[in-house]
Amino acid sequence: MISRLAAAGWVLLVSAVLIATPLAVRERLPDPMATHWTFGLVPDGAATLGEFLVVSMPVWVVTCAALIAAGAYGRGRARRMHRASWWGLLVGVGTLAMGVNLSTLAANLDVPDWRSALLPGWHLAAVLGCAAVAGTVAGYLGRGEPGEPDIAPPAPPRLRLEPGRQTVWVGQARNTTTVMVGLVVLAFFAVLAFLSTLDTDDDVGMYLSFLPAVVVGTLVVLVTMSLTVRVGGDRVVIGFGPFGWPRRRIRLDTVESAWAEELRATEVGGWGFRGLPGRATIMVRGGECLVLRYRSGGRLAISVDDAAHGASLVNALIAERVNP
Numbered sequence: 230m231i232s233r234l235a236a237a238g239w240v241l242l243v244s245a246v247l248i249a250t251p252l253a254v255r256e257r258l259p260d261p262m263a264t265h266w267t268f269g270l271v272p273d274g275a276a277t278l279g280e281f282l283v284v285s286m287p288v289w290v291v292t293c294a295a296l297i298a299a300g301a302y303g304r305g306r307a308r309r310m311h312r313a314s315w316w317g318l319l320v321g322v323g324t325l326a327m328g329v330n331l332s333t334l335a336a337n338l339d340v341p342d343w344r345s346a347l348l349p350g351w352h353l354a355a356v357l358g359c360a361a362v363a364g365t366v367a368g369y370l371g372r373g374e375p376g377e378p379d380i381a382p383p384a385p386p387r388l389r390l391e392p393g394r395q396t397v398w399v400g401q402a403r404n405t406t407t408v409m410v411g412l413v414v415l416a417f418f419a420v421l422a423f424l425s426t427l428d429t430d431d432d433v434g435m436y437l438s439f440l441p442a443v444v445v446g447t448l449v450v451l452v453t454m455s456l457t458v459r460v461g462g463d464r465v466v467i468g469f470g471p472f473g474w475p476r477r478r479i480r481l482d483t484v485e486s487a488w489a490e491e492l493r494a495t496e497v498g499g500w501g502f503r504g505l506p507g508r509a510t511i512m513v514r515g516g517e518c519l520v521l522r523y524r525s526g527g528r529l530a531i532s533v534d535d536a537a538h539g540a541s542l543v544n545a546l547i548a549e550r551v552n553p
Contacts, residue, residue, distance in 0.1 A: 316371030321364025
C-alpha cells in the first residue's frame with residue numbers, strides 16, 4: 230500500500246512540474262521559445278508554450294501507462310529484479326523529463342528572442358547524471374525483500390552421447406515486434422528530420438544532427454531482433470542479430486546445470502539485456518528460455534525456441550565431457 234502511494238505521489242509530482250513550471254514563468258519566456266539545440270548548443274528550433282507542453286507530456290504519460298500495466302498485470306512483481314527495474318524506470322524517466330523541462334525553461338528565461346536561448350553544456354550532463362543516479366537509488370530502495378530462492382526445475386532428460394561422435398544443437402528466437410517498433414521509431418526520426426528542414430536553410434546539417442540517433446537505433450534493432458544459440462563441443466555460443474554477431478561464448482566447464490523455463494519480459498524487467506553479470510537475462514521474446522546455472526552460483530537465461538533439448542545437451546556434455 231505504501232509503495233503504491235509513493236508511486237502515485239511521484240507520478241503526480243512529475244506531472245505537476247511538467248505542467249505548472251512552464252505556466253509559472255510564462256511571462257519571462259519568449260514567444261515562440263527555443264525547444265531544440267544543435268550539437269553546438271545553439272538553438273535551431275522553436276515552439277509556442279502550448280506546443281511545448283503538448284510535446285513534453287506524451288513520453289512521460291506513455292512511460293507511466295506502460296509501467297502501471299507491467300505492475301498491475303505482470304507476473305514478475307514477486308521478483309526482486311522486477312521491482313528494482315520498475316522503480317528505477319519510474320523515477321529515472323521522471324527525473325529525466327523534469328530535467329529536460331527545467332533545462333529548456335532555464336535557457337529561455339528572460340531572453341529577448343528564442344535565437345538567444347543558448348544551452349549551457351553542463352545542463353545535458355547534469356540532467357543525464359541526475360536521472361541515472363535517481364533511477365539507481367530508486368531501484369535499490371524499491372527492490373524490497375529477497376524473493377523465494379531460485380530452485381532449478383527438474384532437469385530435462387539427459388542425452389546419451391555416442392563416443393567419438395559430435396552432437397550439436399542450434400536454437401533460435403525472433404521478435405518481429407521489436408523490428409516493427411524499431412522501424413516506426415526510425416521512420417519517426419526521418420519525418421522529424423524532414424519537418425525540421427522546413428524551418429532552416431541548412432538541410433544537410435539538420436539531417437546530420439539526426440544521423441547518430443538513426444545509426445544507433447538501426448544497430449539496436451539488428452542486435453535485438455533475433456539470436457541464435459549453439460550448444461556443442463565445450464561451449465555454448467550465443468550469436469546476436471541476423472548475422473550472428475556479436476557473439477558471446479560460455480565454456481561448459483563454468484556451467485553447473487541447465488534447464489528450460491518459461492519467462493516473461495515483465496518478470497525480468499523488460500526486453501533486451503537485463504540484470505547484472507552473474508545473474509542476467511537475454512530477453513528477445515517472452516516464453517521458453519534456456520537457463521544456465523554457473524558453478525559460481527549465478528545464472529543466465531536466454532530466450533530461445535526448443536530450450537528443453539538445448540538444456541538436455543548441455544547437461545549431457547557437462548556430465549560426459551566436463552565431468553567424465
